[in-house]
Amino acid sequence: MRQIHVGALALILSFTPLAFAQTKSAATPRGGVDWKELDHKWLDSERTGDLDYLEKFFADSYVLVLANGQTYTKKEWLGILRGPDRPTLLTLDPENIQVHVFGNVAILTDHTTIKGHDSKGNSLDGEFNVFRVVIKQDGEWRATGVVMNPDLSKK
């Protein structure tokens, strides 16, 4: 049974990837891509609920792996985002962003601090290290995968 508060956690992480880039690799465009701008848009879309943008930004192959191993496809995840139990995100603070570009795919890693709560008021606060995969399709960069990990060094 998938619990929505866990999904909310993932939501935060999956949509807050590269905003506020704090590393040189993320702040400096590579391959003509301004990763910081891309991720700001990603994050902003999450905050404002711009699901039309997310529908386009997520590749059909998109898959989200939560910190507990639960997996969501694009359809499943967007379904949660469109549902009534959408979480409230108060703080999304990704740091130590690193970008590894391999031609038509880029792997992004970051450390994200989350403060917020789910629709029932349960805290979503935590710190995570996140693995993100973005692919280039038809000239556009799209998210295809996210894996979340709790940062145990912070506990």
Added chain:
Amino acid sequence: MKRAYGLATTIVFLIASGAVALGQAPKKPAASGEDVAGTVAILDHVWLDAAHNHDGETAAWLFADNFVEIHPGGILVSKEQQVEMIKNTQLGDIAIQSSDIQVRYASPDVAVLTDTTTIRGTQGETNYGGQYRVMRVFVKQQGRWRAAGAGIARITSQ
């Protein structure tokens, strides 16, 4: 025995790199006609075999130079760090097996898959025993498939 096993692994790896994989994953032919899904599905096993056998040489060959992996617990490691960990026999042996390999994306030069990796054993003071959901990324460089990175999450919910 161990050497023979490592050799066998290498052979499998070479076959896989030649893109004549046996197709253990859902077929998603790339535009080039290459069975990318089959190839990376085999590379998934090669990867884990290298880790199990402390075969740093194969791991170094498999990993792209800019390789990155996030371990359970959020530890970020580079290619060099990951290879050193694999080579380190003093850390102890762990049994590793992958299943439920799903190729999520395949193109002529990029593939992304997920699998369920089961680990039994302890390395150093860390007990890695358990099941993990893993996302692995492969890229084709100079005509050869390499591992670009992996993200790993321990499965704690069913």
